[in-house]
Amino acid sequence: MARNRQKDFNYVTGKKYDGMMGRCYRESDRSYKNYGAKNVRVSETWIKDINTFRVWIVSELSRIGISLEDFVANSRYFQLDRINPDGHYTPNNCRLTGMQHNSRNKRINSTQKYISAEGNTVIVGESTNYKEDLNKFTKIKAVK
Numbered sequence: 001m002a003r004n005r006q007k008d009f010n011y012v013t014g015k016k017y018d019g020m021m022g023r024c025y026r027e028s029d030r031s032y033k034n035y036g037a038k039n040v041r042v043s044e045t046w047i048k049d050i051n052t053f054r055v056w057i058v059s060e061l062s063r064i065g066i067s068l069e070d071f072v073a074n075s076r077y078f079q080l081d082r083i084n085p086d087g088h089y090t091p092n093n094c095r096l097t098g099m100q101h102n103s104r105n106k107r108i109n110s111t112q113k114y115i116s117a118e119g120n121t122v123i124v125g126e127s128t129n130y131k132e133d134l135n136k137f138t139k140i141k142a143v144k
Contacts (some may be wrong), residue, residue: 043090
């Protein structure tokens with residue numbers, strides 16, 4: 001990865017890492033009540049060294065078939081998802097998912113309809129094909 005791309009990757013993964021840490025450990029974080037207050041914690045390995053988190057991200061991207069460049073360019077569409085929503089942020093309980101998939105993996109689940117850029121109505125979280133989701137949902141708006 002070129003030097004600037006490495007900086008971009010480090011920035012994006014740093015933001016994901018900071019978000020996870022804030023949800024779990026910063027009482028001032030708006031999501032703390034759903035994570036830290038419910039005793040959701042982060043793997044000691046990830047706490048001790050952010051680079052172990054970055055290595056995990058790279059392996060996840062490989063697993064789901066997304067290049068580092070696509071991840072960096074579209075990072076807002078990827079979220080860190082806990083497979084077991086009552087579990088902790090650990091390498092074995094986390095995965096990278098699209099927003100629509102992650103929105104369905106909650107303690108309280110709500111289904112939302114969206115209109116894709118092509119004008120089709122879709123239900124968020126129906127697909128597990130991340131490349132397809134990325135293409136379908138880059139320009140969506142909520143339907144009330």
